[in-house]
Amino acid sequence: MSDIGEIRMQVMWNRLISVVEEQALTLLRTAFSTSVRESGDLSAGVFDPRGQMLAQAVTGTPGHVNTMAEAVLHFMNEISRDQMFAGDTYVTNDPWQGTGHLHDITMVSPSFLNGELVAFFACTAHVVDVGGRGFGADGKSVYEEGIQIPIMKFAKKGKVNLDVVRILRANVREPNQVVGDFYSLAACNEVGHRRLVDMMKEIGLTSLDGLGEFIFSRTRDAMLERIEALPKGSWSNELVTDGYDEPVKLAAMVSVRDDHVEVDFTGTDPMSRWGINCPIIYSKAYACYALKCMVAPDIPNNAASLAFFTVSSPVNILNAVRPAPVALRHIFGHMVPDLVLGAFSKALPGKILAEGAGALWNIHISARPVAGGSGRRAEVLMFNSGGMGARPELDGLSATAFPSGVHTMPIEATEHTGPIVIWRKELRPNSGGDGEFRGGLGQIIEIAATDGHEFDFSAMFDRVNHPPHGRDGGKPGVAGVVRLDDGTRMRPKGWQHVPAGRKLILELPGGGGYGDPAKRGAAARANDRSKGYISENE
Template identity: 80%
Template sequence: MSDRTREIRLQVMWNRLISVVEEQAMTLLRTAFSTSVREAGDLSAGVFDPEGRMLAQAVTGTPGHVNTMAEAVLHFAREIGYDDMYPGDTYVTNDPWKGTGHLHDITMVSPSFKGDRLVGFFACTAHVVDVGGRGFGADAKTVYEEGIQIPIMKFAERGVVNKDLVRMLRANVREPNQVVGDFYSLAACNDVGHRRLIAMMEEIGLETLDELGAFIFERTRAATLDRIAALPRGAWTNTLVTDGYDQPVTLKATLETRGDTVNVDFTGTDAPSRWGINVPIIYTKAYACYAMKCVIAPDIPNNWASLAPFTISSPVNILNAERPAPVSLRHVFGHMVPDLVLGALAQALPGKILAEGAGALWNIHMSVRPAGGQAGRQAEILMFNSGGMGARPGLDGLSATAFPSGVMTMPIEATEHTGPIVIWRKELRPDSGGDGEFRGGLGQVIEIEPAPGHEFDFSAMFDRIHHPARGRDGGQEGAAGSASLDDGTVLKPKGWQHVPAGRRLVLELPGGGGYGDPARRPAEARAGDLSKGYVTERRK
């Protein structure tokens, strides 16, 4: 076989492998019980070689899940041990430091055997609606209060599910049917990936993935190193101030090009918090690497070899919190990490980096119950909402878009179906995008009311209320967010709070920063903004 023929054959096999992991992810998307997975795509899926190195990931999914999972499989392989792995096994954990950063994410890993030979692993992750404890919020003081902890263990051995674990789950969560259903969906997701992989290998005549893995790693590593070689040499520092819980939190990063690597160091970031807003380093690394890859190597497949040149370092701080720190809302500051890193990259690559955006999702977890002892329905409801992205060099920012997480919008109908609430309003927020030659993306205005005869407590997971997204290269900052009741009562950006019967929760999500001098924005662009309602007469 000629070298050219071999390369074509391997490229076809690579495309087949991508289709395998896409079907794996679609299985989870279509069978999940939780709306955050089924509607928003808060998941990840991927295939790994026998050493636990990620070969390919599904396009569907979030960087926080995919890039943490890339390290998590190594923990599974080490702790389960190859001598204790069998066909039909599935392993599970929600360990924040060995999984994806907090207890609400369930990671499952399944060995893939062809006959008696281990040829790889499939892994997937999804956010479940409840893990017990205080619920999804920032109010815990240690991880022990935040819910049930599942160490790396077997969910199934040789195809037989661990029923003791299932009973433990049911006894510790508020929505047992949803949670247990999602566990089975995760296991089914890996099983579909395994069956499709083995069918592919038998069709092509492969006994192992060794040759294909070497092809993938060699090509992507070489391409990534070429991009790094083209970067300027030096070190650049950026600081970002966030709302925190009860006082502002400063994040600091220094990005440095070092030969064949690019390192981000988080020295100077504030110390860990006593509240559940801390971030395990595995999650910080996931989003730091994502930010670097977005700029430096956006078109190169995400796998073990293309991630390896991007490194991080950090002393213990809020972005490198150690056990048993509370970490339930690790996504809030984790989602701020890309803006932090991109701010440093903007100094190295002027004129090429977008402005800051809303960053963190405005997640809201509602615990709904009948008011005043009346009869009615109870429910745990999780809703994902997105503010505006920062404007880009040459383009306006995207409105109501989940950057950097990439999760999809949750339809109002699907959210209302999960429990007794009414969403009266969900629309773009005029004047929220920062002015500039290119306008920042708009946030949203959302109004939520308990259904008649009901009330709810909710966990606020908001930021950029006191520290809005900054513009870049002369662009203005985006509008800050706000949270209140419809009677004007101002609510906190984080923590569990109450919405009584008959009142509405009003959320105004932050907008993205503008890019470039506002005086250079074309008159036709301003007229378009006005006619579409993106800005009002007072901002014209």
């Protein structure tokens, strides 16, 4: 290919990325749920007619993007080519064929140009409610966790299946928000389709085959070069987490071969009877993300880059099978990067950050008037983040969602959705692990119902009994705490009650430190004290 041809292809590749970014922003701007609109808990991407991901939007989470990359193939297996039409949109929330739990809706739409299938657009988003027990760990099977939508048509030839809409409305607590998000997802794919067709007509393309081959060949060459430079061998790691009512051990073996990297979760504890199990599609998504961060963070994420990573596991809590309850699959899914990176740290000493809070401290609040009173009822979902682990040359980031990358919800947006008040939301002093480089701080959040209201909440927390470890001599981060303002300790997982007049206080864990604390300079410690990151006597 000539230099001009290479430049032209690169421009088209960048144009394709801008198409999917606009696709994602459409969902961000039109979504009804705060988890999507304010936090960016979504993904969007474009795929070739064989179901291979060509490009993903930067906006979104690794758990959604990398599961979506596999989910499109499941849609193609369920809906034959002769049943695909222009204007179609397909949907599912199947945890094993989608993104790991029922609260995530995945939609796939075929894109036609001049009657020929040229691409698929796919997107996912977390909706506020899917019925059942609600978003929590208390279900004993997936059947208790909410409505299950098999792969089916949400719209056929541009006409929405209103029977699906009626079934949704009859099964969820927030029908307007949920149905609104369904339409937002469909609109997201439609915008992607329109922009792609405009691009192809402008450039004079009748298919994406040539562009796809350019994308995949360049990605394969770059990935192979990075993997060849890695040390070869196998390294293992174990990580103990809180679990539901007893600790859970996660185990991984990472093996670097000549032309690919393998992850094996053998040795991980068995499936739980509680809703903290994780389907392999989600465990794989975050294992691949961790590997990508280490091997080739600057190479675009697509089918060719993901093909260099293989993930396997016997049936266990990271490879849960139907009908296991999986509502909180994100907790252990978000621990997988620390697990995998811990193994990689033995292959690449001095290169891997310390452990962090990992799992988001999500909380689902079901607020209502006290008995005999009047007022609002509402379902409120908050995403909160602890501290990241310190890095080999930098302090950890505070109150930052790694590995999910979702944004913190603004207090005002959260309070707008229901009768609750966030009385305090600030960094938690002294929570970052000490070291040459300090771990990131967690945060303190105080939540109460408005006058005349009470609430139940679903706790989805970890690192309460097992704080994040430091690395290379760094100290562990400070463990999380869940309590009421009268000192009553609450459980880190499960539905619980907060009476009217009481405040729920969440103290999120800090990240582990990196390196010998004796090597931390006096100027760095003085700066920490001046900003309130550590106490004066620390």
